[in-house]
Amino acid sequence: MSLMDNDIIRNEFNLQTDLIHLNHAGVSPWPVRTLHVVQAFAEENAVMGSSRYPEWLNVETTLRRQLQKIINAPTIDDIALLKNTSEALSVVAYGLDWSKGDNIVSSDQEFPSNRIVWESLSEKGVEFREADLTMAGSPEDSLFSLVDDNTRMITVSSVQFSTGLKMDLERIGKFCKDRGLLFCVDAIQSVGALHFDVQNINADFVMADGHKWMLGPEGLALFYCHPDARDRLKLHQYGWHMVETVGDFDRREWTAANSARRFECGSPNILGIHALSASLSLFLEVGMDTVEREVLKRSEYLFDRIKSSPELELITSHESGRYAGIVTFKRNDVDNVALYEYLMKNRVLCAPRSGGVRFSPHFYTSYEQLDAAMDLVMKFVP
Numbered sequence: 001m002s003l004m005d006n007d008i009i010r011n012e013f014n015l016q017t018d019l020i021h022l023n024h025a026g027v028s029p030w031p032v033r034t035l036h037v038v039q040a041f042a043e044e045n046a047v048m049g050s051s052r053y054p055e056w057l058n059v060e061t062t063l064r065r066q067l068q069k070i071i072n073a074p075t076i077d078d079i080a081l082l083k084n085t086s087e088a089l090s091v092v093a094y095g096l097d098w099s100k101g102d103n104i105v106s107s108d109q110e111f112p113s114n115r116i117v118w119e120s121l122s123e124k125g126v127e128f129r130e131a132d133l134t135m136a137g138s139p140e141d142s143l144f145s146l147v148d149d150n151t152r153m154i155t156v157s158s159v160q161f162s163t164g165l166k167m168d169l170e171r172i173g174k175f176c177k178d179r180g181l182l183f184c185v186d187a188i189q190s191v192g193a194l195h196f197d198v199q200n201i202n203a204d205f206v207m208a209d210g211h212k213w214m215l216g217p218e219g220l221a222l223f224y225c226h227p228d229a230r231d232r233l234k235l236h237q238y239g240w241h242m243v244e245t246v247g248d249f250d251r252r253e254w255t256a257a258n259s260a261r262r263f264e265c266g267s268p269n270i271l272g273i274h275a276l277s278a279s280l281s282l283f284l285e286v287g288m289d290t291v292e293r294e295v296l297k298r299s300e301y302l303f304d305r306i307k308s309s310p311e312l313e314l315i316t317s318h319e320s321g322r323y324a325g326i327v328t329f330k331r332n333d334v335d336n337v338a339l340y341e342y343l344m345k346n347r348v349l350c351a352p353r354s355g356g357v358r359f360s361p362h363f364y365t366s367y368e369q370l371d372a373a374m375d376l377v378m379k380f381v382p
């Protein structure tokens with residue numbers, strides 16, 4: 001049975017029929033099951049208040065287990081639920097104890113959240129180094145060429161938000177492990193699109209918000225932290241929820257939780273938790289093998305269409321292992337901002353990136369929609 005014959009998929013996506021959603025690298029639509037769970041949760045709040053709070057906490061535990069599976073974390077204790085990717089990066093940047101002269105190596109293609117926070121450490125005398133990923137050799141070699149005796153960490157996106165370049169995380173993780181460097185991965189453009197294995201890549205820190213490839217709401221992110229690295233992070237936010245004996249309000253002595261819950265200072269985002277858990281249940285039913293295969297097939301389909309038109313130039317690498325769900329390209333005979341505006345006006349949801357247009361279909365996007373979007377690209381007359 002092909003994936004699109006599957007009832008799960010057909011019943012789960014209810015976008016307006018004239019809307020072609022190719023922006024899963026931006027903000028994604030929710031599956032129907034997530035809509036239903038949020039509707040039910042809203043009704044429950046309005047009529048029963050928090051009567052079922054213990055059940056809500058069970059959903060929170062379920063979500064941690066789902067996230068554990070999706071990133072292959074050893075235990076749910078390694079996962080904190082934070083507001084967003086940027087917050088998690090800030091927890092790392094301001095948790096570590098830096099010395100004047102330390103440096104952090106990254107790339108010149110990072111989303112601003114994985115640059116600004118490190119640049120802000122210049123006040124402490126820490127240098128942020130950006131490798132040119134297009135340099136001769138591999139993107140990883142470019143990173144490694146900037147590492148010296150004062151390097152403390154490599155931080156990269158698993159897939160670059162604009163070009164769609166997929167990094168070889170296993171290789172970077174091994175390099176870091178062999179040299180005692182910390183390894184931080186902004187995985188927002190991978191988790192939910194591709195297999196992700198924090199153990200295989202030897203990551204110390206991994207963060208990803210739920211509103212892109214995980215098809216969840218904005219404002220709820222996973223933060224994975226290796227236990228050894230966790231103990232190196234100084235805490236900056238405190239409250240009732242981050243202590244070891246959570247819920248014992250009469251107790252005056254406290255210690256920070258042993259688990260990554262120590263980074264969650266107060267009340268959880270229970271609404272977001274319900275939504276993200278519902279969305280992730282779809283991935284676990286479909287299976288990440290299928291999701292990854294279908295995501296890559298759609299990128300390859302777009303590559304073929306783009307390569308067959310001489311006016312079009314592919315910006316994303318089509319080398320095997322170097323792409324994920326993002327396909328960025330330009331039309332060389334037109335103004336690409338105007339092309340982007342034309343596509344949006346014609347209800348193709350996409351993004352202007354790298355001087356071209358970024359398409360990011362997900363595993364359920366139909367090939368008819370990809371064809372319709374590419375036809376519009378070619379039809380555009382300035």
Ligand SMILES: Cc1ncc(COP(=O)(O)O)c(C=O)c1O
Binds near residue numbers: 086114186188
């Ligand atoms: C690679 C990357 N990192 C971080 C972010 C921002 O994430 P958040 O809003 O969860 O902080 C984005 C959003 O586009 C992104 O593409």
